[in-house]
Amino acid sequence: MSKKIGVFVCHCGTNISATVDVEKVAEETKKNNPRVAYTTTYKYMCSDPGQKLLRDKIKEEGLTGVVVAACSPKMHEHTFRNAAVKTGLNPYHVEISNIREQCSWVHPDIPTGTDKSIDLVRMMTEKTRKDKSLTAIKVPVTKRALVIGGGIAGIQAALDIADGGQEVVMVEREASIGGHMAQLSETFPTLDCSQCIMTPKMVEAAQHDNITMYTWSEIESITGYLGNFDVKIRKKARSVDLDLCTGCSSCWQVCPCKKIKSEFDMGIGNRTAIYIPFPQAIPSKPVIDRENCILFKDARKKNIKPNDSKVCRKCIDACPIAPVKAIDYNQEDEIVDVKIGAIIVATGFRELEDGLYGEYGGGKYEDVITGLQFERLASASGPTEGKIKRPSDGKEPEIVVFIQCVGSRDPAKGCSYCSKTCCMYTAKHTMLYKHKVHDGHAFVFYIDIRCAGKSYEEFSQRAIEEEGATYLRGRVSRVYKKGEKLIVLGADTLTGSVVEIEADMVVLASAMKAQDDAEQFAQKLSIQYDKDKFFSEMHPKLKPVESSSAGIFLAGTCQGPKDIPETVAQAGAAASKVLALLSSDELEREPVVARVDRQLPPVFSTCIGCFYCQKVCPYSAIESEDIKARDGSVIKTVARVNEGLCQGCGLCAATCRSKSVELEGFNDEQIYAEINALEFN
Amino acid sequence: MAEETKFEPRIVAFLCNWCTYAGADLAGTGRNQYQANVRVIKLPCTGGIDPLFLIKAFERGADGILVSGCHPGDCHYNSGNYHARRRWNVFRPLLEFCGINPERIQFSWVSAAEGGKWVETINGVVDTVRALGPFEGYQKINAVGSDASGEAATSGDTG
Ligand SMILES: Cc1cc2nc3c(=O)[nH]c(=O)nc-3n(C[C@H](O)[C@H](O)[C@H](O)COP(=O)(O)OP(=O)(O)OC[C@H]3O[C@@H](n4cnc5c(N)ncnc54)[C@H](O)[C@@H]3O)c2cc1C
Numbered sequence: 121m122s123k124k125i126g127v128f129v130c131h132c133g134t135n136i137s138a139t140v141d142v143e144k145v146a147e148e149t150k151k152n153n154p155r156v157a158y159t160t161t162y163k164y165m166c167s168d169p170g171q172k173l174l175r176d177k178i179k180e181e182g183l184t185g186v187v188v189a190a191c192s193p194k195m196h197e198h199t200f201r202n203a204a205v206k207t208g209l210n211p212y213h214v215e216i217s218n219i220r221e222q223c224s225w226v227h228p229d230i231p232t233g234t235d236k237s238i239d240l241v242r243m244m245t246e247k248t249r250k251d252k253s254l255t256a257i258k259v260p261v262t263k264r265a266l267v268i269g270g271g272i273a274g275i276q277a278a279l280d281i282a283d284g285g286q287e288v289v290m291v292e293r294e295a296s297i298g299g300h301m302a303q304l305s306e307t308f309p310t311l312d313c314s315q316c317i318m319t320p321k322m323v324e325a326a327q328h329d330n331i332t333m334y335t336w337s338e339i340e341s342i343t344g345y346l347g348n349f350d351v352k353i354r355k356k357a358r359s360v361d362l363d364l365c366t367g368c369s370s371c372w373q374v375c376p377c378k379k380i381k382s383e384f385d386m387g388i389g390n391r392t393a394i395y396i397p398f399p400q401a402i403p404s405k406p407v408i409d410r411e412n413c414i415l416f417k418d419a420r421k422k423n424i425k426p427n428d429s430k431v432c433r434k435c436i437d438a439c440p441i442a443p444v445k446a447i448d449y450n451q452e453d454e455i456v457d458v459k460i461g462a463i464i465v466a467t468g469f470r471e472l473e474d475g476l477y478g479e480y481g482g483g484k485y486e487d488v489i490t491g492l493q494f495e496r497l498a499s500a501s502g503p504t505e506g507k508i509k510r511p512s513d514g515k516e517p518e519i520v521v522f523i524q525c526v527g528s529r530d531p532a533k534g535c536s537y538c539s540k541t542c543c544m545y546t547a548k549h550t551m552l553y554k555h556k557v558h559d560g561h562a563f564v565f566y567i568d569i570r571c572a573g574k575s576y577e578e579f580s581q582r583a584i585e586e587e588g589a590t591y592l593r594g595r596v597s598r599v600y601k602k603g604e605k606l607i608v609l610g611a612d613t614l615t616g617s618v619v620e621i622e623a624d625m626v627v628l629a630s631a632m633k634a635q636d637d638a639e640q641f642a643q644k645l646s647i648q649y650d651k652d653k654f655f656s657e658m659h660p661k662l663k664p665v666e667s668s669s670a671g672i673f674l675a676g677t678c679q680g681p682k683d684i685p686e687t688v689a690q691a692g693a694a695a696s697k698v699l700a701l702l703s704s705d706e707l708e709r710e711p712v713v714a715r716v717d718r719q720l721p722p723v724f725s726t727c728i729g730c731f732y733c734q735k736v737c738p739y740s741a742i743e744s745e746d747i748k749a750r751d752g753s754v755i756k757t758v759a760r761v762n763e764g765l766c767q768g769c770g771l772c773a774a775t776c777r778s779k780s781v782e783l784e785g786f787n788d789e790q791i792y793a794e795i796n797a798l799e800f801n
Numbered sequence: 802m803a804e805e806t807k808f809e810p811r812i813v814a815f816l817c818n819w820c821t822y823a824g825a826d827l828a829g830t831g832r833n834q835y836q837a838n839v840r841v842i843k844l845p846c847t848g849g850i851d852p853l854f855l856i857k858a859f860e861r862g863a864d865g866i867l868v869s870g871c872h873p874g875d876c877h878y879n880s881g882n883y884h885a886r887r888r889w890n891v892f893r894p895l896l897e898f899c900g901i902n903p904e905r906i907q908f909s910w911v912s913a914a915e916g917g918k919w920v921e922t923i924n925g926v927v928d929t930v931r932a933l934g935p936f937e938g939y940q941k942i943n944a945v946g947s948d949a950s951g952e953a954a955t956s957g958d959t960g
């Protein structure tokens with residue numbers, strides 16, 4: 121029976137119709153294809169009336185196949201298939217012709233876009249002719265979430281999921297969870313101490329029955345799909361056994377390598393080679409920095425196992441744990457396999473490297489520091505115990521110049537965007553400075569003040585009016601050293617004058633950037649990122665926490681610059697999506713699976729039993745089946761696909777020499793129909 | 802140059818659903834323009850591409866073909882793209898034997914995140930094939946059947 125196909129061409133408002141003549145697409149499709157029984161165009165096919173139109177026409181016209189020429193199938197294939205189901209039509213007779221992402225948005229010329237659209241619609245119509253009814257496959261959901269990154273975003277998401285009763289595995293690549301928020305001194309807009317609100321959450325996450333935490337660990341690989349991911353976690357060798365260690369501190373107190381720049385203190389404080397990153401670290405158990413430890417250096421030089429080195433060994437001698445010491449120099453990386461149902465990516469941001477701003481003396485003058493370095497100076501647990509002392513000589517600076525938008529909104533330095541938090545944290549910095557150095561003076565160079573948040577404008581006004589910070593609208597052109605002073609040359613565009621300030625210290629409000637490895641990380645997960653390497657949400661307005669891959673969600677600054685309240689809100693939203701997913705026992709999966717030919721006797725199957733398909737199948741989904749005669753004797757042994765295991769890659773179908781394997785939804789007939797429809801107008 | 806002599810190559814792209822198809826979508830979302838000569842056929846994985854699909858596409862008038870999937874190691878199905886590679890290694894000499902310039906078939910890796918790379922890739926393929934000129938091999942081979950001159954079959958791809 122030949123199919124009656126309906127073609128619905130969407131205007132997508134003007135997203136499609138501005139560069140594709142949709143009426144012509146509908147007309148030509150009808151004219152040139154006898155199997156197309158009905159065509160129409162509609163302003164928004166995905167809208168409620170659009171879907172109703174689809175349902176009504178399926179019934180009225182008796183359509184047995186549908187092509188919607190619209191946006192990418194990744195957007196609305198589901199929507200239209202669901203609409204069709206309501207009319208009783210099997211959803212797999214509905215196909216999408218992608219004339220938006222592949223046509224109207226990328227080809228501005230109307231005749232060109234229209235011709236290509238006509239081609240694309242024809243190809244899809246031909247495929248639809250060959251579509252068969254299929255039934256969705258139900259798969260069980262692994263009730264466990266993975267949270268990657270242990271900053272405030274990751275911690276909040278993990279706690280929300282764990283409190284919701286589901287298991288969480290958290291992976292943090294540093295030795296402690298906490299991320300950037302743990303580094304902050306006090307936080308805008310309330311000036312509450314960051315540690316005081318952060319550490320209880322860190323402890324709660326560490327002690328939660330539903331949370332398993334892997335610190336000093338990274339994601340090795342992720343395979344699988346929504347509901348059933350297979351994740352390999354690399355536990356990097358810490359050189360300390362977390363089960364044995366009690367965090368007594370004996371080891372790091374005796375470590376002789378004391379002059380290693382602390383990453384946590386942004387290089388303005390020092391740490392030892394065996395260390396915990398900061399006093400409130402979770403877990404509060406050390407790690408050995410193998411690059412800098414003299415024992416490991418010796419072992420590398422002599423090419424011996426670290427434990428065979430005789431150098432130092434002070435930490436292991438000091439470790440009171442017996443009979444087996446908690447320190448294990450020979451410890452190796454370990455790979456842990458976990459099954460996961462849904463994933464939250466919360467890998468955060470990094471601060472723009474200060475060396476990029478040579479003209480401001482960044483990376484050149486010790487007393488030109490970044491925002492995060494200032495946080496460490498102002499922090500009670502920082503290297504100066506909260507006293508504002510300039511790094512070069514430890515003097516209290518009398519004049520501090522803060523420069524906003526360093527890197528941000530500067531396409532020449534590779535970030536055209538606004539980092540969103542710097543106006544606020546600079547205002548905060550001026551206040552913290554004034555609270556500690558009462559007769560000091562703070563100058564701020566800014567381009568605009570953007571403090572759009574609840575109580576934010578009031579906060580920045582307070583910095584100016586109550587704390588007496590001098591705000592100058594204009595850019596700094598140069599910072600150079602003159603004796604002990606830093607000369608800041610800038611413009612005040614409001615008075616039109618050039619300003620020269622003799623400062624003791626300069627603080628750069630450096631841009632929030634995507635992580636260095638964001639690109640490789642995104643590729644590992646198959647998620648999209650934007651031009652600045654921040655991970656892309658599925659839809660900027662309506663799906664702000666979904667990534668482009670089903671079952672993977674985004675939280676916090678890995679998606680773009682944001683402050684703590686926004687980060688926490690997004691983390692909560694991502695967690696609720698994950699909880700919703702994990703609340704069902706089964707998910708429906710696309711029935712895109714392979715099938716081996718079966719037919720009536722005497723042939724039974726065209727399969728010749730070579731089992732080449734079995735060799736190529738990445739999921740060991742091909743089994744063998746004996747076809748037996750009535751007396752039980754084996755007539756032939758042929759391949760069979762276990763549809764629970766098959767993921768539908770189609771490798772087997774392309775490998776089979778006797779053309780006995782077909783991939784449902786993408787079978788040879790369907791693909792050849794598409795190819796045959798290539799007329800190339 | 803006269804209008805009608807301008808050759809516009811016809812390109813078919815076989816893309817995997819997970820990486821390159823999504824990468825092409827991203828190019829769309831970013832409104833990155835590229836040459837309109839390509840018609841996309843979506844498959845779950847490049848590993849599921851039967852070489853005969855490519856032959857068929859040439860028969861239907863394609864001048865060039867792009868097969869694009871995930872980066873090595875990133876295949877949604879673990880190893881599908883690797884099989885695609887291996888199959889191509891076997892298939893390539895066969896193509897040459899048939900007189901099809903292997904440059905007419907290009908392979909690439911474009912991830913879901915690489916909208917820009919998709920644009921470069923597709924423009925690259927279009928330009929390469931434009932330089933090669935139209936593919937006439939198939940018509941010639943077909944012609945052999947009717948007028949047994951035999952010459953066309955051996956002359957192969959002129960491009
Ligand atoms: C100078 C400065 C001052 C600020 N002051 C304030 C303030 O006063 N108030 C306010 O609201 N906001 C402030 N902010 C913003 C605030 O720091 C961020 O909003 C917040 O820290 C973002 O948290 P996050 O979890 O998204 O990222 P992060 O804190 O960056 O955490 C990400 C975590 O993921 C880990 N990670 C990264 N990659 C991987 C990987 N591949 N595998 C495993 N783990 C990984 C990292 O090690 C880190 O622990 C300030 C920012 C700066 C720069």
Ligand code: SF4
Nearest residue numbers: 365366368369371439
């Ligand atoms: S001395 Fe031993 S128990 Fe104490 S912190 Fe160091 S490794 Fe842990």
Ligand code: SF4
Nearest residue numbers: 737766767769770772
């Ligand atoms: S389609 Fe892929 S996963 Fe399924 S049986 Fe064939 S080779 Fe295995």
